[in-house]
Amino acid sequence: MQSDRSLIVGQILSWIPPHAVSNTILDVAFAEQEPPVAVNVVHPRPIAWNALMRPVSDAIFEHKVMSNPLPLIPFSEWLEKLESAAKDASEETMKHIVCVFISMTRRNSLPT
Numbered sequence: 150m151q152s153d154r155s156l157i158v159g160q161i162l163s164w165i166p167p168h169a170v171s172n173t174i175l176d177v178a179f180a181e182q183e184p185p186v187a188v189n190v191v192h193p194r195p196i197a198w199n200a201l202m203r204p205v206s207d208a209i210f211e212h213k214v215m216s217n218p219l220p221l222i223p224f225s226e227w228l229e230k231l232e233s234a235a236k237d238a239s240e241e242t243m244k245h246i247v248c249v250f251i252s253m254t255r256r257n258s259l260p261t
Contacts, residue, residue: 163195 210218
């Protein structure tokens with residue numbers, strides 16, 4: 150996996166900064182009207198995942214962290230590469246592969 154790094158391409162990125170969520174909670178909590186039973190906080194202008202990942206890839210290359218820009222690939226392709234790398238992996242590499250996948254799964258960050 151070391152020589153074949155890539156960034157995962159998802160569909161839509163709708164992250165909300167923590168301070169925006171906190172402000173929304175405070176607005177609802179201290180509103181004069183009784184708040185609704187539930188409040189759904191969503192980003193008003195989500196962007197394509199590539200709009201964030203392409204500059205990240207470019208910056209990694211420009212700052213000479215990598216000798217080539219990281220390719221943006223679909224999650225399904227990344228997962229195939231991960232599975233392929235795991236087939237003949239050393240014990241140490243396998244620990245890393247498992248840790249990456251478990252970390253993504255636990256955070257519910259697996260792209261759809």
